[in-house]
Each structure stands twice: as structure tokens, then as C-alpha cells.
Amino acid sequence: MVWLDIEGSSYWTTPAANRSFVEEILKAFKAHGYVVGLYVNHTQWVEIFGADYKGCGGFPTWVAKYSTPVSKDCSTLSPFGPYATKDFNLRQYTGTTALCGGSVDQSAYC
Amino acid sequence: MQPRVIFITIVAALLFAVAVTAAIHPTAHLSDADYAEYSMHIFKENHQARIEESKMKSGSGGDGLDISSLHSEMTQSCMVGKGYQFMIPRAYQSSGHVDPNVLANLRNAHTVGFKYVDVYFFPCPKCSKSPAAQVAEFAQGLAGAKYVCLFVGSVFLFPRKIILFFSIIIILIPPLPLSVHPKPLTFHLFAQVRYGLA
Numbered sequence A: 001m002v003w004l005d006i007e008g009s010s011y012w013t014t015p016a017a018n019r020s021f022v023e024e025i026l027k028a029f030k031a032h033g034y035v036v037g038l039y040v041n042h043t044q045w046v047e048i049f050g051a052d053y054k055g056c057g058g059f060p061t062w063v064a065k066y067s068t069p070v071s072k073d074c075s076t077l078s079p080f081g082p083y084a085t086k087d088f089n090l091r092q093y094t095g096t097t098a099l100c101g102g103s104v105d106q107s108a109y110c
Numbered sequence B: 001m002q003p004r005v006i007f008i009t010i011v012a013a014l015l016f017a018v019a020v021t022a023a024i025h026p027t028a029h030l031s032d033a034d035y036a037e038y039s040m041h042i043f044k045e046n047h048q049a050r051i052e053e054s055k056m057k058s059g060s061g062g063d064g065l066d067i068s069s070l071h072s073e074m075t076q077s078c079m080v081g082k083g084y085q086f087m088i089p090r091a092y093q094s095s096g097h098v099d100p101n102v103l104a105n106l107r108n109a110h111t112v113g114f115k116y117v118d119v120y121f122f123p124c125p126k127c128s129k130s131p132a133a134q135v136a137e138f139a140q141g142l143a144g145a146k147y148v149c150l151f152v153g154s155v156f157l158f159p160r161k162i163i164l165f166f167s168i169i170i171i172l173i174p175p176l177p178l179s180v181h182p183k184p185l186t187f188h189l190f191a192q193v194r195y196g197l198a
Helices: A015-032 A042-049 B003-024 B032-056 B073-081 B102-112 B131-142 B160-172 B182-192
Strands: A002-005 A036-040 A061-064 A090-099 A102-109 B064-067 B086-093 B119-121
Touching (some): A002 A015, A015 A042, A036 B032, A102 B032, B073 B102, B086 B131
Parallel strands (some): A002 A036, A002 B119, A036 A061, A061 A090, B086 B119
Antiparallel strands (some): A102 B064
């Protein structure tokens, strides 16, 4: 499947244009027949789409949330956008971590 | 040849063409809401085994990784050795291009024994390329990519192809009474045709 990466508000433009952009991307994925999930995080969802945007819900959801100490627990994550806490399927619990000489982000299923 | 035979042949050919098109793009006929539900359904069906396995293991075992640069066989092999189960390389990057390392990363992930492989797509909202053009470029870049399954649904496998062939025809022809409940039928079939989904 393909995970659509929604992050990094500096890569995006205005909330209105961003909403329309992501909806168009999903339409194009649909036309190609791909199985799609969304990679999201609370802070940047609000920056990119605005706190009131409830669109694009229902897809498998991979949420980024780093914490100290590291936690893989999804039950403590706040709801945002179209998501309730129970809607998160996968949690990215670290970013840019050195592993085996490479650089990775780590994730676990909720 | 009798006109009736010719007529039936033409109709059958048309129906077959429709079925092939629908099978290549199995989600194209779904509403946006149904597309989300379809993706969730396939996700749950296909990821269930890895979710259970992941939850049974403690520490890093059963978890997974995503990467945005070239990772060699040796590096990825070490990751598998540490118990990571799935790998999600970047396939499209925020500069608006297919990631030049994605095919090598997919190959290496497969070779070293990652059980599950997906890809991720970082779009470029500021690019002059339209969303559709970016997805088309991604599709072209990943066309024929081995070791990752981006979609399900095909008429080219027996015996499921026969089921899918007729079901798609049923779904696509509204006047048929069976089409009043296309969604469960579609989902059931997609669940049945989940071969090879990484």
C-alpha cells in the first residue's frame, strides 16, 4: 500500500489550497487503484489544514508522536482533524534515529 | 456467422474490456467515502497478521521502519536481525520527483527478508506539477516494481479471476438487481483477492 505523507508545513501553502491539494491527490490514487493510508501528526495537521478540517478521514492512519521516554502507546494520543484516538492504526514513535549505520524512523502498530 | 453469434461476441468482448479496466483500477468506481473504507478494509485484512505478531513481541521486535535514503542490503539485513518486521521506503519526495533510491531500497528490503514492505509518498504542494501529474509520475516510476504491492484486484489469476470478472460486471451494470448492494460484494471480493499484498 501507499502511505500519503502529510507533514512539514513549510512544504505546503494555505489551508484552503492544501485541503484541495490533498483531496486531488487522493482522487488520483483512487483512479490508479492504490490502497492508501495517511501519515499525519496533530501539530502539522492543524498548521496545514486548519483545526476545523475533518476531511480525508476513514483511511488507515499512521500517526507520528515522539515522546520522552519513548512510548508506543496509542491510547494516550489526542484526537484531531477527523480522528478519534481509536482511529490510529500505527504510531511512529521515533524520528531520524541511527540504526545499523542507517537513519530510520521507528513505528509500531497501535 | 449468424448475427446473433456476432452480437454475443461483441457484447462479451465489451464486457471483458470493462472488466479488465475495472480490475486494473479496482477503486476507480468507488465514492470517496467508500474508497477510504476499502483502503481500511484491505489494511485490516492484510496487516492483521503483522499487527498480532508485533503486539506479541516486546522491545523493538515486531516494529517497523521507514527510510528516506539508500540503505544497502548489509544495513537492512542488520535491521531485520534486530527484529524489525516491516520497511517503508520513500517512493516520492517533497521536491516533486520519484525517489531515485526507492527501487533499490525495495529490492534490498526484500532480499534481506523484511516480511512486509509498503512505500510512502511525500507530495509537493508547491510544485507546478498537478496532484494528478505527481501521482502519474509515481505510478510510472513504480510500474513493475517488485516486492511491493500497491493495489489489489486482477482478472489474471485463476480461479478467482472468474469470480471477479462476473462480479465486476454485476457491479458496473446498475440495472441488475444485484448491484443495489455493490459495496459488501466489492469488499468481499477484494478480501478474497488479497494475494501478494505486502
